[in-house]
Amino acid sequence: MRRREFLKAGMVGGTAVAVGGPFVLRQADAQNPIKIGLPTVLSGGNAQYGTQAKRACQLFGKEVNARGGILGRPVEFIYEDTGADPATAVRKAQKLVEKDGVKILTGTVLSSEALAVSAKCPEWKVILMSTINGAGALTAKSYNRYFFRVNTSGPMGARAVSLYLAEAPMKRFFGLGSDYAWGRDSVASFSAQIVAAKKEVVGRDYPPVGTKDFASYIGKIRQSRAEGCYLVLPGQDATIFLKQAHQFGLTREVKPIMEIVELENIKAVGEAMVGTIGSSRYPFTVDTPKNRDFVKRFHAMHGVYPDMFDGETYEGLEWLAQVMQKAGTADDVEKIIAAWEDSSYEGLEGPFFMRKCDHQAVQPGFAVEVVKDPAYPHPVPKILATYPGDRVTPKCRTEEFV
């Protein structure tokens, strides 16, 4: 008896779903959301980057949906944790593409993850928009037309710093980069440009990602008698290195020069980071009306000042929305690619232009120094020099500069 009742209930329920289903589907279709997938890092030593990408998405999503969305459709973000492992990144990206049906992927954190996911995009016919990944190879050797890089690349950061250092009195440099695509690419790029500026690279080394003890590297840097040390370390690695270098007194002898000067590091290391120079892909202190307003809105929502990838990811999303409006579609990937190529966009820190030949966004480059500023609760990056996009962007599909 009970079993029969159960079956009856099941049949009634099934019929209800079968009848009601199409109606519900039709309703959803009218406001079918544009889904953007983020196979990003939410756990471990690089989680700060996933957090930044997420913060930018939250702000952008709230604002754009309040304005009625893109092409009248709301925007929705789906986050997946890759744990900073390229193989997992591909698996998660595949899930986002095949199960959730996203046409746009973004938020990949490590360049090695981006290289792995980007290689699959032609097969999946989806766009990977980088707002974080630095490795030069992504828009050079490993370029494919489904990959777009909105952010400043590693070689571009190295270029901005080198242009600044060419004028500085320092002569001898040491390159320390994480042992993966971004670290190796950037140290190579920095070395080439520093040598071209008639200066010397006296040593190079590549600690593995996730190194906790830098004592041996600090010893090597000291022995090399370098005047400046070029650092290409991600997330927690940079924080740990800077703290240890400070404890060992290395920073008094050797000037730390960072490829990316991040707020997250500044907050973690504190006053000891004052005086550090480097490049920034997006210094939140850049003084444009658009950026001043963005910083205010961002701070109101999250209670902190935007870090590099908060800004870069927000710019990527805003540009993408502009491109989708122009293409008149959020689903036809080929049309979106065509609309994005050779298009311009007014970013937070200045004008952007998406080159058709390698999908690298041309944009201004910055050399910054960490300074104390009473207006902020922590030291901030002060802009020392701004270089126009054509001076800091490499030749097409290469990592070389004119």
Add this chain to the structure above:
Amino acid sequence: MNGPRALALAALAALAALPWVLARHQLSILTDLLIFGLFALSLDLIMGYTGMVSFGHAAYFGLGAYGSALVLVHSGQPVPVALLAGALLAGVVALPVGWFSTRATGIYFAMLTLAFAQLLYTVAYKWRDLTGGSDGLAGVPKTTLFWGGPSLATPHAYYFLVTACVVLALLLCRALVRSPFGRALQAIRENERRFVALGRAARPFKLVVFVIAAALAGLAGALFAPFRGFASPEVMFWVLSGQGLMMVLTGGIGTLIGPILGAMVFILIQEVLSSYTEHWMIFSGAVFVLMVIFLPGGLVGTARRLVTRA
């Protein structure tokens, strides 16, 4: 027709019909499950039938992945050539490793396999020119079935290739453990001293089965690289070796089919949980602990016990 045979035929029919029932993403997951099922199956051959617990089985999975990735990236040969290359590479490397490791037994054997596996991992990590270092080899293509043959790039085609490999490997292992050679392996597992006292040397048997298991793990890795489009040092890290042990124990050690099911359950749990929380490892660990306590003998062992009791 007897029970097990009917069950096997039903499973085969299901495997053949599933691609038309499942959504694209589900088919991808199923392919993934089968590949790791093959990996767990190969581990069961040495662990369940010979009593050799290896802590470094992922090394051969990784070697297979790199072997096949290198062939496909540099020469674009058909996938079966890459599979053969991957399995061969794993088998060839396993020969000296096995020769050294089988000198020891028990925990010493386990430690030796772990040491060799970490050594191979370091080689893959450091040999940037060949392996791409920590960035791995990206863009491994799914080429064709044979020269000028049909493309394997569609999810269906690749699924059938994987299924065929897994079924063949399962049949091979089944024949192997039922052969006199397989009986000898089980005798070694039960009592190695007695086996030696009966006038046979145990080491050649152990070495041969170690190499066969490595080659099958290599085949799994060789299927994995084009499927994911990617090979990196992570696929030969000790974490995967440990997960292999968990898959075998979850499914039922010494049952061949059990580890395949175990791998499927293990990966499914991971797949589902990791979409909801970054702390999925706590939950999958808890599930494993509960399984070991309440389902000794794993899924298949427990099911068999229930069937015989009924």
